[in-house]
Amino acid sequence: MAEQIVVSGVGVWNPEFTITNEELVNSYNTWANSYNEVHKAQIENGELTAKPLSSAEFIEKASGIKQRYIYQKDGALDIDRMRPNIPERDENTLSDQAQIAVAAAKKALAEANKSASDVDAVIVSCAYTQRAYPAIAIEVQQELGIDGFGFDMLVACSAATFGMHRAYEMIASGNARCVLVINPELVSPQINYTDRDSHFIFGDVATATVLESAETASAEHVYEVLSTKALTKYSSNIRSNFGYMSRANDVDPYGPDKLFHQAGRKVFKEVCPLAAEHIEQHLAKHELTPANVQRWWLHQANINMNTLICKRLLGREASAEEAPIVLDEYANTASAGSVIAFGLHHKDLKSGDYGVLCSFGAGYSIGSLVLKKR
16 A cells, blocks of 8 residues: 655744735835826827826736735835845845745644654745755755755746645655645745736745655644646746846846736636646546535635636635635735645544645646545
């Protein structure tokens, strides 16, 4: 009989600062009016396009987002700056991303009843890491006092589930008994706060999960991982071109194309059916149908995407209990969204209940786990 592998702990950490839709819109509209006034002549001559105004109602209708957490609020709403003001740290000081990763990791370890000595590997898997090397995971490993090894992964908004896939495979192969997967999504520095169509999308957060052999699990809430499934299909419809090549390309390393940007309508049209089909095929592997699933922990990018995916799977709208939404409070937190939903909405399930944890995003990439509560 194959070894059973479980998720035994989850941790969710969020910053102390928040930005509401109203605050964000007030800042953006003030900036847009100033831009339009300064460039009035060019706009009237057709050389430039006037910046459109926004509203809190538009944001909530388009996305379901009402607010977002932000690592550093200072500077983000300043119309003369329009980006967070995060002081650079000394190389001998714990990095910003490692700090929030450690905070989430400690929560997950506590829930799993694990200490540093129980962990064999650390995977930091997220949309962005603040440097190329040394790996954030190795920095976190040292800070927590974990022996073994660690490495970083970048899989955009599917990074959390892809990281869990690697953990699952390492345990199944016998290369580890317990793996800590962390998703420190510090995305606010990559937001274009002068783009009406994307400035509201993201929030900062860190999540972590503990995966281990079922034989060693002692937590109160334990979920068997029945299997994992991944899919990638190349698309440029969600993109960030920031990178070291800008220096050699002689271009602005912080230009609009170097920040997050997307063709939102195309993403919606193409990803929703892909995700629904992916999930249905994954369930069928275990002779399950969507009707057998008690809880859907889906990627939290856009409430309309989640609604459509659930309709395709269930033939009806899912209830808030079946498919919890957290993006109204957290916004899109890149790969961490489905883990937040899982972390906040899993303790009420009964033994034998099934759940699907699924994320999808740039790549395109889709990752899922079929879980069963022990």
